[in-house]
Amino acid sequence: MRRIAAAMILALPGVLAALPAAADPLPAVSDRVVQYHIRAALDTASRQITGTETLTWRNPSAADAVSELQFHLYLNAFKNTRTTFMRESGGRMRGASAGADSWGWIDVTSIRTAAGADLKPSLAFIQPDDGNPDDQTVARVVLPEPVSPGRSVTLEISFTSQLPRVFARTGYEGDFYLAGQWFPKLGVYEPAGMRGRAASGWNCHQYHAESEFYADYGTFTVEITVPSNFVVGATGARTSERRHANGTTTHVFEQADVHDFAWTADPDYLVVKETFSAERDVTPAEYERTAKLLGRTPDEVRLSDVEITVLLQPDHRPQARRHIEAAKAGLKWYGLWYGRYPYKTLTVVDPAPGASGAGGMEYPTFITAGTLWLFNRWPFDRIRMLEEVTIHEFGHQFWYALVGNNEFEEAWLDEGLNTWSTAKAMLATYGRGRSAVEFLGFTMDDEEALRVRNSPEARYNRILAAAWDYTPSSEYGFYAYEKPALALATLEGYLGEQAMARLMRTYHERWRFKHPRSEDFFALVDEMTGRDWSWYFDQVVRGTDAVDYDVGSASSVLVKRGRGVFDGPGGRTTVSAADAAKADAEAERTGKGVYRTVVVVRRSGGVRLPVEVAFKFEGKPVERQAWDGRATFRKFVFERPEKLEWVDVDPDRRIALDANWLNNGRRLRADSRPAASWTARWLFVIQHLITAVGLM
Amino acid sequence: MIASVRAGLRAAASQPKLPLLVWGWYALLALVPILPVFSAWNAVLGPSTEAQKILRRFDISVYADLVQDSAASAMGSPLRGLIAALAVAAISSAFVFGGTVEVLGRGGEPGPFLQRFFSGGGRYFGRFLRLALVAAASALLAAGAVSAAVAGALSPLGGSEWEPARYLAAALTAAAALATAGLFLLALDYARIQVARDGSRGMLKAYLGGLGFTLRNLASVFGVAIAFALMLAALALAYLAYEANTPAAGSWGAIAALSIVMQAIVFGRVFLRVAMVGAERHLDLARRPAARPAPAGPSPGPTSPA
């Protein structure tokens, strides 16, 4: 329904509020397609992990017999300069660079079925994305006999993983280790129909520079053996610990209903533990407000206790509390809004100095943040980078770990939803206008920050693209994170807070432990609103254009007295030029008369969205008119006794996607204070530059 | 050293027109790049309803919109104006210094202030400009060499597990470079003061003379410089305290108050620099009492050969 009337859209919040809330309970467990039991030992001298992996995979399809398995061997991305990851990244990621001659790789030394059949001879590297023969990040093996629908196969795998010096997520730095994507990990077998697939097959992408991950849910039991002086943290809960005579200790971690496993080891970690209490850390009023917002009972929105472990660099001790508070804020707000965090543990890792490439990353129940010693004390202690990154990576527990979209193909579904959620949680925790930064009088919040990179020129990529297809690749950040967040904020502008909250809650509940795609999100919006929103998503998520509404011109002038001969009911009158001029002068003096107001509102961006236009006439309350926003402009003409003070397109700034808000409104009497205020400061800065040179 | 600092401050205070003139000149120069910016910004912000937000507090998203706004950016690049203004400031620094030493040197003598300033500025302009080039080149070379050497020596600190060591290494490197550059620039000050006092003509020799003086009196020279640097830091802190407590200047009154505070700070900075030159003159007189006095009579003009 593309031609939906603007008035109907604008009236939607009311309609939606009247809809009954859906009552989907949270699923208790995942489909558990895979079971991993890994025994891994870290050799700190060679920086290698040797491991054995007992892997059971259940064929989730109803119809296909599957005769091959596909694995990710991600560490091979760091094997040489010719891999797809290195070619795309040039050996640089988020400001960190690959160390010279510090390569990473993973060798599968043996792979057999439980019955003893050797699969190694059939192991072959494949490059489904780009055909790059130097890329060994995906391998396939052929099974001796196909796995029937619903049946399982168990493999015994031995592998050696050489860790690189960390620059992109995984590796070592000094005696800090972050093992992510470190073991042979199965891709996702997608039966026909799943995520809109026409034919059944494996979804197993190569490791790209700008791309994250996709895997199936299951259970993990991982035994990690490291020197006994190392502190170890990992996905899941530590179930046992065995000390060995040779100076090593084996730490056993277990977790069900996750799709990845990462761990860290460092002898220097400061361990900070605290329990998130569903009782003490959320007030009754917050439960009540959330229940009301979502149309649920307080019991349905009740959270559960979670053990938080922060593995902190000793130099960051003064920031321990901030890490804990941020983790709690994430557990609270995401839990209240989308559904309780189902796991018992959450581990937050603060990477070692020099290992910032390992920071800011999400793994199930295990996240990496990152901060600097500088932020320990005033005045830098309210630059909330660590809070932001902690809440964001925690947020991925909901958008990535629990709702497992394909990060390769539709990064926006987790990054975008999560960026939007992060901003909301930051504002809820640290306050509007200052959530991101409070520094010597300068403040900034996370919603403002979202708009910074949007511009009328941001119109060459689309949100819905494979992560490695954004061009240039630096655009990944805007199109996978900020633009989707602005698109969601705009959607919320149309739906209203309550309907949006219910939508996101339902999306999360319905897709927890599953693999949705964008269409599923779009369909749910249609379903919950009872309307077709393809006009919106086609333009904003599938399309490239920018949104920009502005005021082209606005004038409001006294209508001059007519001159000449006029026929009226009382007969013919003649108005002389002198009389008219006198009357006009009188009207000018008193301000009394009829004003002709002409306003031209324009759509300068390619995206067509319905908008409201607000008019403020002198001495009158603000009046609003709807415009479907489809034509390139609309002219409004008024003849009335009041002069126009200002006009404003989208006066409530509900269209967060609008690339320029400065041109949305026009005051008829200009105000020089904003420019004077900013110019005074710039003058000061320039004077300092000039005097610095001129007083040499 | 303390006596020199005191004498410098007294000298500057007794010639208030001098810092006022220098402040005014550079304020005028700063207006060259800023006026087009004001008019471009005012054209966009003036009629904008959204811009009213920034009267309450600085909003980064409004700023981003402004920077990306085609109407605002079409008014030309303020950068070109700024570079031109900086170039003029760099050249005029030689004139300003000449005027300053002349006024400070003949403070007690009769005659109109402006005439003294301009005759001093003109008399030494060519020589001081050449001196500045020599000093800038040597300061740059020396600071580069020293910072490279220090960074090399401290490179183990940069990889330290103790995170503050990384900042320490960076800070020490910066401090070494700054101190080196400072040394060569202070030598420039003394070279100019000595040229004004002795009337020397060979600028390379004069610069070496200044450098020699600086090295022979290293403690006092740096003592004077550090004393003024501390006063400048106090001024900066006072400003930051004011700024932190007045995040947005929304009303005309607040904008005026902020502007007055800012201009007072810039004036303070100019005043301290003038006082520092006064202190340096005092130090030079104290340490080289037997030096030849400056020749009296009309100035040879700014284009005299080296």
Ligand SMILES: [Zn+2]
């Ligand atoms: Zn993310």
